[in-house]
Amino acid sequence: AQTVTQSQPEMSVQEAETVTLSCTYDTSESDYYLFWYKQPPSRQMILVIRQEAYKQQNATENRFSVNFQKAAKSFSLKISDSQLGDAAMYFCAYRPRDIFGTGTRLKVLA
Amino acid sequence: KAGVTQTPRYLIKTRGQQVTLSCSPISGHRSVSWYQQTPGQGLQFLFEYFSETQRNKGNFPGRFSGRQFSNSRSEMNVSTLELGDSALYLCASSLGWMTNTEAFFGQGTRLTVV
Numbered sequence: 432a433q434t435v436t437q438s439q440p441e442m443s444v445q446e447a448e449t450v451t452l453s454c455t456y457d458t459s460e461s462d463y464y465l466f467w468y469k470q471p472p473s474r475q476m477i478l479v480i481r482q483e484a485y486k487q488q489n490a491t492e493n494r495f496s497v498n499f500q501k502a503a504k505s506f507s508l509k510i511s512d513s514q515l516g517d518a519a520m521y522f523c524a525y526r527p528r529d530i531f532g533t534g535t536r537l538k539v540l541a
Numbered sequence: 542k543a544g545v546t547q548t549p550r551y552l553i554k555t556r557g558q559q560v561t562l563s564c565s566p567i568s569g570h571r572s573v574s575w576y577q578q579t580p581g582q583g584l585q586f587l588f589e590y591f592s593e594t595q596r597n598k599g600n601f602p603g604r605f606s607g608r609q610f611s612n613s614r615s616e617m618n619v620s621t622l623e624l625g626d627s628a629l630y631l632c633a634s635s636l637g638w639m640t641n642t643e644a645f646f647g648q649g650t651r652l653t654v655v
Contacts, residue, residue: 437583466643475544476631476646522584529574529597529644533583 433458435525437532444513445540451498452508452535454523463525465506467497470520470534479521482506515539543568545634545647553653559620562650566613566634572596573615574644575607578629587630590615591637619652627654 434457444450456465467479482490482499490497494511510517518539523532546565554560566573574597575587586599590609607617613634619626629651633644 468646473648474629475648476633478643481643524584527597529576529586529589531576531584531586 433460433463433525433528433530435523435530435532437521437523437535439535440533441536441538443538443540444510444517446513446515448513449509449511450513450537452510452521452523452537454506454508454532456504456506456523456525456530458504458525460527463527465497465499466524466526467495467506467508468522468524468531469517470522471516472519476522480508510537513539515541545632545645547630547632547647547650549650550648551651551653553655554622556622556624556654558622559618560622560652562617562619562630562632562652564615564617564632564634564647566615566632567645570634570636570645571613572635572637573609573613574633574635575615575617576631576633577601578631578649579627584631587617622654624654627652 436455463484465482468476469479470476480492480495496509498507520534522534548563572591574589576584589597593609604620609615629649631649633646635644636642
């Protein structure tokens with residue numbers, strides 16, 4: 432069975448600094464997709480970034496980038512130049528199967 | 542373009558009762574997934590519907606059921622409510638089933654069982 436693990440329940444970062452959120456997963460499937468979602472305090476979940484497993488190049492979306500290590504089954508999210516609006520719960524997700532991690536609460540300190 | 546709409550937003554029920562939650566997906570989306578979110582447990586996948594058929598099911602008891610209508614709207618039903626069913630229930634819609642397409646989430650229904 433597939434699993435997704437986020438080992439950091441909470442992280443803090445100073446405004447304008449960089450932070451990395453960790454995610455590991457386990458699967459025997461060769462074709463899958465990985466996502467990072469953000470859930471701000473208002474609760475509506477939104478997509479941050481996605482990665483297709485067959486792509487070796489790490490995905491990047493503005494200040495957000497991933498470090499995808501397929502052999503190690505690791506999918507970490509790096510947030511550069513952190514802003515107060517980045518404060519939220521971040522969930523790592525695996526598709527297909529729609530498996531989510533338990534989330535990491537990110538606090539951004541002014 | 543209207544987002545995913547979940548109704549009601551808040552619900553208080555008594556143990557033993559049943560409840561029905563509704564989810565209207567984004568227009569054109571045919572896949573609807575349901576999740577239970579509790580503190581410390583993250584998001585637990587309940588089930589996914591595509592074209593009125595349940596395509597995937599999580600590890601929840603049979604008290605949790607769902608259905609999808611021809612217009613892609615979906616309902617989730619929980620019978621014989623237990624205190625442990627108190628949670629935020631999230632619905633997400635996407636274009637396809639088991640694809641890399643992004644899931645769009647609703648704001649959720651906060652269910653409290655007393």
